[in-house]
Amino acid sequence: MRLVCHIGTPKTASTFLQNSFAANAAWLQRHGVLYPDLLSRDANHITLFYAAHEGLHDFARGHGLHSREDVLEFRRTLRKQLERQAAKAPPGTHTMLVSSENLTGNLTGRPGIANLRELFGDLFSSIEIVVYLRRQDDAILSMYGEYMRRGFNSMTFPQFVKACLGPDSPAPYLYYRRLLSLWAEVFGQEALKVRLYSRSHLAGGDILEDVMQILFGDALPDLSALARSTQDNTGLSAPALEFLRRMQPHIPFRKDGAANPERERLLARISSLPAAPRPRMAPARSQQIMQHFAPANAWVAETFFPGAPAPLFAGSSSPGQPGNLGRISLDQFAAFSAHLLG
Incomplete structure (x- = not known):
C-alpha cells in the first residue's frame, strides 16, 4: 500500500480538504483510497504530530498526553493503529491518505520529521509527501487573522510581520527552503510533491481536484459525486x-x-x-x-x-x-x- 501524506502548509485550505476527505471516506474507499481513523477527534490527523513531536506540545495535553513517557507510549499506540487500519482495508485498496498541517505548522526540526518516518516504518511500499506553498504575504495575513481569532497575542499587524520575519518566527514553515530541505533529508527529495497554492497552478483551479489528481493520476475517476465540505476556517473582517x-x-x-x-x-x-x-x-x-x-x-x-x-x-x-x-x-x-x- 502506498502512503500519501499531506502536510499543509497552514492556511492552504487544509481544514477544507480534511473535512472533504472525511465526508467522502466511503467514496474514496470505493476507489481504493483509505482515509483512516488515527485516534483523532476530528478529520485532521493531528495525532501524527502528537506522536512525532520530540517533546510534549500544548495541543497534546488536550488529547490526554501529559508527559514524555505518554508521548512515547502514544507513538507505539498510533503505530499499531496504522497497522490495524492497513490490515482491515478492503481488497483493492492501493493508497492510504493522511493529512495534518500541524506536520509543517508545529513539527519543527529534523528529529520530529525523523520520528514520523520511523512511525510509518516499512508499512508502505512508497511514501509521497504532499505540500502546498502559499505566497508568504498572503500566508502571513491569513495567519494574523488566525492569531487574532484564537487570542494568541495582541500584536499589531506591523508587529506581527516583524516577528514573522525575525529569528524566532511564529511561522517558521514560511521559510520554504529550510522546510523542504528538512523533509527531503528524511524522506528523500523524490518523495516531495510540491504544489503552489494558487488557482492558476491547481488542477482545475481547485485544491480538492488537485489532490485527487495526485491520488489517482491518469486513473482519475469521475469527481461529480464528490461532496465538497462546507466547513472551513472562514476569515474575519x-x-x-x-x-x-x-x-x-x-x-x-x-x-x-x-x-x-x-x-x-x-x-x-x-x-x-x-x-x-x-x-x-x-x-x-x-x-x-x-x-x-x-x-x-x-x-x-x-x-x-x-x-x-x-x-x-x-x-x-x-x-x-x-x-x-x-x-x-x-x-x-x-x-x-x-x-x-x-
Whole structure:
C-alpha cells in the first residue's frame, strides 16, 4: 500500500480538504483510497504530530498526553493503529491518505520529521509527501487573522510581520527552503510533491481536484459525486481583527498556565463575527515580505519547478489597494461587544 501524506502548509485550505476527505471516506474507499481513523477527534490527523513531536506540545495535553513517557507510549499506540487500519482495508485498496498541517505548522526540526518516518516504518511500499506553498504575504495575513481569532497575542499587524520575519518566527514553515530541505533529508527529495497554492497552478483551479489528481493520476475517476465540505476556517473582517486584538489582554488564549475556558466558551461567537470587509495589507508591506523571502523562493523554483517562469510567486496579492488593518469605529466596537455578550 502506498502512503500519501499531506502536510499543509497552514492556511492552504487544509481544514477544507480534511473535512472533504472525511465526508467522502466511503467514496474514496470505493476507489481504493483509505482515509483512516488515527485516534483523532476530528478529520485532521493531528495525532501524527502528537506522536512525532520530540517533546510534549500544548495541543497534546488536550488529547490526554501529559508527559514524555505518554508521548512515547502514544507513538507505539498510533503505530499499531496504522497497522490495524492497513490490515482491515478492503481488497483493492492501493493508497492510504493522511493529512495534518500541524506536520509543517508545529513539527519543527529534523528529529520530529525523523520520528514520523520511523512511525510509518516499512508499512508502505512508497511514501509521497504532499505540500502546498502559499505566497508568504498572503500566508502571513491569513495567519494574523488566525492569531487574532484564537487570542494568541495582541500584536499589531506591523508587529506581527516583524516577528514573522525575525529569528524566532511564529511561522517558521514560511521559510520554504529550510522546510523542504528538512523533509527531503528524511524522506528523500523524490518523495516531495510540491504544489503552489494558487488557482492558476491547481488542477482545475481547485485544491480538492488537485489532490485527487495526485491520488489517482491518469486513473482519475469521475469527481461529480464528490461532496465538497462546507466547513472551513472562514476569515474575519479587518475591523473584527482589530476588535479581537484590543480584547485579547482581557480574554487571552491561555490563563493560569492552561487554555482559557472563558475564551473557549466565546470561540463560536468570535468565529461568527463579520467576514467583510476582507483584511488587506498595504502594497509596500507586501513588497517588504516578498523581498525578504525572495532568495529562498528562488531556490524552491530552481529545485522543484525547473524551467518555470520566475519568480516563484509573481505579481501582488492586492495590487493598488490600500491597507485596511488596525481600524475600527466606536459603533463597530459596540456592535461586536454586544455580539460576544449575546
